[in-house]
Amino acid sequence: MNLLDxxxxxxxxxxxxxxxxxxxxxxxxxxxxLRISHIGAHFGEEPSFSGTLGSGTxxxxxxxxxxxxxxxxxxxxxxxxxxxxxxxxxxEVKALIRKKVHNLNFVTPDHFWPHIKDLCRGLREEGISVPxxxxxxxxxxxxxxxxxxxxxxxxxxxxxxxxxKLALECMKDKDYPEIAVEAIRRMVKAKGPLEPWDxxxxxxxxxxxxxRHLVLPGxxxxxxEVLKTIYREFGAGIPLSVMSQYRPVPGCAGxxxxxxxxxxxx
Numbered sequence: 001m002n003l004l005d006x007x008x009x010x011x012x013x014x015x016x017x018x019x020x021x022x023x024x025x026x027x028x029x030x031x032x033x034l035r036i037s038h039i040g041a042h043f044g045e046e047p048s049f050s051g052t053l054g055s056g057t058x059x060x061x062x063x064x065x066x067x068x069x070x071x072x073x074x075x076x077x078x079x080x081x082x083x084x085x086x087x088x089x090x091x092e093v094k095a096l097i098r099k100k101v102h103n104l105n106f107v108t109p110d111h112f113w114p115h116i117k118d119l120c121r122g123l124r125e126e127g128i129s130v131p132x133x134x135x136x137x138x139x140x141x142x143x144x145x146x147x148x149x150x151x152x153x154x155x156x157x158x159x160x161x162x163x164x165k166l167a168l169e170c171m172k173d174k175d176y177p178e179i180a181v182e183a184i185r186r187m188v189k190a191k192g193p194l195e196p197w198d199x200x201x202x203x204x205x206x207x208x209x210x211x212r213h214l215v216l217p218g219x220x221x222x223x224x225e226v227l228k229t230i231y232r233e234f235g236a237g238i239p240l241s242v243m244s245q246y247r248p249v250p251g252c253a254g255x256x257x258x259x260x261x262x263x264x265x266x
Contacts, residue, residue, distance in 0.1 A: 001086045005114035006032035012064035012110050013141055013179050028111040029079055030062035037061050037074075037081040039092050041101050046210065046241050047201030048194060049103060049133060049156070056101035056130075058093070060108050065137040067160070067171045068251035069216070069258050076108065077251065086115060090122050102204040103131040103154070110140055113148070120151040131206050134187075138180035139171075145186035154194065155187040155209045162225035166216075169255075181233060184211060194239045210239040214246055218257035220266050 006020035018024040020032040041054030049055045061081035063070070074080045084092070093104065109116050120132065131153045138157040140148075148155075159180050161167035167176035187209050194208035211230060215223045223242070230238060244262055252258040 001115055001118040003032050009111075011113055011141070011144075013139055013173070013175075014064050026064070026111065027066060028062040028064040029077070030111055033083045034086070034089065034112055034115045035061035035079065035081040036084050036089070039096060041096070041099060042105065045105065046156075046212075047199055048197065048205040048210065048239070049105060049154075051102040051201045051204035053099075054101050055103055055105040055133070056093075056096045056099075057105040057107055057135075058089075058109075060106070060112050062111055063108050063137065064111055065139045065160075065171050067137075068255065069170065069246070069249060070251065071214070071245070071247065071249065073249045073251055086118055086122075089115065089119055093119060093123070094126075094128065097128060097130055101130075103133050105133040105135050105156075106152075107135045108137065109134060110136060110144070113144070117147075117151055131204075138183060139173075139176060140179070140183040142179070142182040142186055145183055145190060149187070149190035153191070153207050154205060155184075155191060156212060157184050157187060157209070158212045158214070159184065159226050159230060160214065161222060162229050163219075163222050166219060166222050177229075181229065184209070185233060188234055188238065193234075193237050197239050208239075210241060212241045212243060214243045215262060215266060216246060216258070217260050217262050217266065 003021040009020045014027040016026040023031045037059040042057040043050045045055045061079045063076035070076045133154045134152040135156045164174035168174040191208045194205045194210040196203045
């Protein structure tokens with residue numbers, strides 16, 4: 001694994017250009033040391049990924065989106081996790097695969113992409129084949145999607161905001177809607193809609209794209225615009241996961257609309 005990949009870091013749309021290889025922190029809050037919060041079989045993903053045996057999830061610490069309401073704030077903002085060497089990661093992932101999980105699910109992976117690419121190459125060299133999932137915020141650099149697609153079979157991006165003003169408030173980048181649409185557009189072009197598409201999970205997916213969206217309290221109009229945008233861009237055939245599990249987290253203090261759960265009508 002070449003640490004020079006983290007020098008002048010431009011792995012996400014923030015384009016920090018800091019030297020993470022020398023210990024500097026990007027907006028993601030991480031250096032080039034690979035920090036992971038959890039590795040294991042996960043049954044809380046959409047059934048198409050969790051199936052009956054679980055999705056082999058790897059939760060990476062830090063995140064370049066920095067949404068103040070992040071539902072995984074302990075990992076993304078507080079950087080819960082331990083540092084792994086590439087060799088340790090490979091060993092842990094092979095142990096996970098031996099448990100017969102349906103896939104490898106890389107959660108918030110873009111700011112550690114050089115490590116993930118190295119891992120995938122290592123698995124290929126050993127003749128180990130398992131479906132892979134790029135599980136992300138949708139806040140990805142479009143020009144990197146082709147490289148991701150060389151190693152990932154499936155994409156599960158969020159589409160958080162269709163309103164630039166809301167994106168600016170929540171993550172300090174009003175350009176999120178355009179960035180996410182272009183990234184997802186390239187994901188769909190590379191892999192197509194998720195298949196097989198079986199919401200029961202009896203036939204776990206092996207290839208394609210599923211888009212997630214979390215409904216936010218007080219911002220139903222944003223969600224409606226998200227759905228309209230997805231339909232306009234991708235038609236009726238793209239699988240969606242519209243999520244209602246929003247809960248206030250410590251970062252929501254000072255943002256009154258976000259300090260409550262969803263109402264049933266929302």
